[in-house]
Amino acid sequence: MNKLSSKYGRYSLLFHFIIWFLTLSLLLRIAFFIWQYDEVSWSLISILRTFFTGLFFDFGTVTFISLCSIFYYSLMPNKWIGSILDKILIYFFTSLVVFILVFTFFAELTFWDEFKTRFNFIAVDYLIYTHEVVANIKQSYPLPLLIGGVLLLSAAFLFLFYQRGAFTTTFTSKATFKTRLSVLSSAIIVALFFVFFITNNQAEWSSNRYNSEISKSGIYSFFAAFRNNQMKYVDFYTSIDNDRAFGVIRKKLAADNAVYFKSGSSIHRKITDSAASPENKNVVFILVESLSGSFLKEFGNKENITPFLDSLAQKSIFFEDLYATGTRTVRGMEAVTLCIPPTPGQSIVKRPNNHNLYTVSNVFKSRKYDCNFFYGGDGYFDNMNAYFGGNGFTIYDRGRGSVLSDEIKTIRNNINDSEVTFENAWGICDEDIFNKMLKVADAQYKAGKPFFNFVMTTSNHRPFTYPSGKIDIPSGTSRQGAVKYTDFALKELFKKAKTKPWFKNTVFVIIADHCASSAGKDEIDVANYHIPAFIVNLDENQNQKIATQCSQIDLWPTLFSLFHWNYESDFFGKNVLDNRFEQRAVMGTYRKLVLMKKDKVMILSDQKKQAFYSWNKKDNSLKALTIDESFLEETISWYQTADFLFTNKLLK
Structure with a gap:
């Protein structure tokens, strides 16, 4: 031995x-x-x-x-x-x-x-x-x-x-x-x-x-x-001088009603509106799981699986050419709360040091709104509770009610068994989560609180199960059935909401978190980032179909403009209805970062690579082009500045 x-x-x-x-x-x-x-x-x-x-x-x-x-x-x-x-x-x-x-x-x-x-x-x-x-x-x-x-x-x-x-x-x-x-x-x-x-x-x-x-x-x-869950942008992607990058983005974000607080590496600015009386309407925001644009009849679908949403498209502010920033729910949540391009690696929702960021909740909080996040499953999944709880939202989910942590003082409220009629692995059905939101909204109205209620749906997710007898497609048989059930649940939500005393003063915003699929033969499948978005229940004379190419990050700046709000902004999104709005969309995977402007697509990849394409919308194909240096510089600037601001804790 x-x-x-x-x-x-x-x-x-x-x-x-x-x-x-x-x-x-x-x-x-x-x-x-x-x-x-x-x-x-x-x-x-x-x-x-x-x-x-x-x-x-x-x-x-x-x-x-x-x-x-x-x-x-x-x-x-x-x-x-x-x-x-x-x-x-x-x-x-x-x-x-x-x-x-x-x-x-x-x-x-x-x-x-x-x-x-x-x-x-x-x-x-x-x-x-x-x-x-x-x-x-x-x-x-x-x-x-x-x-x-x-x-x-x-x-x-x-x-x-x-x-x-x-x-x-x-x-x-x-x-x-x-x-x-x-x-x-x-x-x-x-x-x-x-x-x-x-x-x-x-x-x-x-x-x-x-x-x-x-x-x-x-x-x-x-x-x-x-x-x-992060890759440092400058280590893996083509970069330029930081001042130069911020110079490009500050010009892109400039507007007649926007004034920067300081120069240099900042996009913090004051947005003002000349309207004498801003509208303090309640907002119900619904982030719909995997709602591809291709599911809607409005975009050519022949299966009639979204009859209610197709009807809403005719009586709302409907975005016809809007694109998701990513392929995961947390990426969509990042886009609609921070209004930021997708930084390389995982969504900010799942990263450390993502508390006390400047999100849309700060805009609502500055106007004394009650902000709430509703999720039909356990919000521990994908770090949702920690993110929303750490950024000003009260949590309603299927987890155990408590204060989330010593650092996050937000209360976590349990959705009780008595409030649930159907539940699968991902959580309660869309009807149940909408009913919970309605109950909370009633209490908020009774207490005299304007509210911003953020609802994340789950039914349009494998295994595609939902309450039986609601639609003509059997539960658990197909994605089409899950989409049609979600459409049905939204119809029921509006049917019930219209009976509420707070309905007339409430705007409903509906948008997908991402498409049902993002895979394709090209390195970026552009068509599989196209999603629908609706702003419902504003004055009828404001309803319109917006054909302008834009992004998830532009939704809130557009709505705040329609409300005529003055607010501070760290958002990369802009008001789509502004005459100076330049059509573009930002999107990506974990490793690829994309800027699309009409039919031109620049893709940044790790190892400091880039590729430039022309996108054919008819057949969803990409044709290689010679690199446009000005386009490349702008693409770099969007992502380099976004990564810089988060990494250096300048979005706090």
Whole structure:
């Protein structure tokens, strides 16, 4: 038996595993350093800090990886050590973890080859677009050879552990209570230290990006990306001088009734209206799940699945050429609350430090409105409650009623079982959430409070189930049925609302969060960003169909103008009815950022790439064009400034 193995007794295998992980991580870091030899900083201090920072994060990583094993080793009674069950569990899980980690180290090499960075949100994104990723791997690498190599190396490392007596010692050594307690408590302390005091961006200590990236632990960075959900724009996308970018955007946002508070890196401005009497109408805002424009008869659909919405299009302010900013609900929520282009990575709704931002609720709050967010499921999903609660909304959802946290003082109200007639995995049906909103609106009216009620629907979502007997399509059979049920529920909402004393003084705003699908043969499927939007119950003489190309981010500035409100704005959206409004739409995926102006489309991609196309609306195809430098500069400016303002906490 190896002396080193016997020294660590029951924890011998764990000790060998930790040393193995730290050694491989060091070798990987050396490989990256040599790989970028002509771009890293070679000063002695930089080299030492790169490797010692890396060791620090590697130690934290291996602590998290080993935590379950440490609990197992520490809690397994001595009488069961070396039993068949003990051996099966240790052999199986050790082999599995070693295989996964060897595969991960290979993945880090290929990831670095493409992106010159450790795992980040792009890697997380790969888990979302699995079809494309698997196809890419199959086409790019000899998969059988790769898997075979990983298996062979994993077996070799396990054999090394065996040869050094790690397994034998682990199965034959007893552990004292003192040893168990010291190992377990030490591991817990280290893990808690990393959870509460260490963030992944603390590895970004160097002005040389390569030194900072090499300092990171890939696995630690990967899981940090789940929480941070952000890619720094200037690191991954083509950028220009910041003052120049803000200069472009400030000109784009200029209006006869807008005055900037200060110069430089800011879009904060005062919007004024000459009307003597602004309208303080209640607002019911409905964000409809997956309502593609293509579902409406108004846009050519022949299935008659939106009869009520099609009727509304004839007696409302109806946006005919409006586009969603993204492909997820949280991206739509970001667009309609912050009126901001989609910044790279995940929506701001799911990021940390997204409380106390300047959202549309601030405009309503400045006029003493009561702001509420209604969701038929548990608003913990997608961080919705934390985001809305942290930005001035009272929460109504199916979660347990409470104050969300010490930081977020907003009250979370439960939707009771007695208020529910139908519920699936995503939440209560649209009729039920509308009925809850109506009940709250009645109370607000009785208390003399003007209200802004934000409702997120759920019925138009797989599994497409809804109360039976409401429409002529059986529940759970198709997307068309779910769309038609949502349309029915909206009709019932208006039918009930019209009986309320507050109805005449209430405006209803209906818009989709995103389309039902965003996939297509081109890198951006433009048609699958086209969504309907309605402003309902203003004076009849204001009703119109707006053919101007615009974005989700323009909806609120347009409504505030119709209300004749004076307000402060950090919004990238503009009043579509302004004579100076320049047609355009901003949209994107997690990694691609798009500016469309009429039929011209500029796409920014990570790795500082860009492409320019002409969009054929008839067949939804893109035709490559030579890059228009002025168009490119404007595209960069929209996204670079939006990312700058959020990253530097200037939207607070």
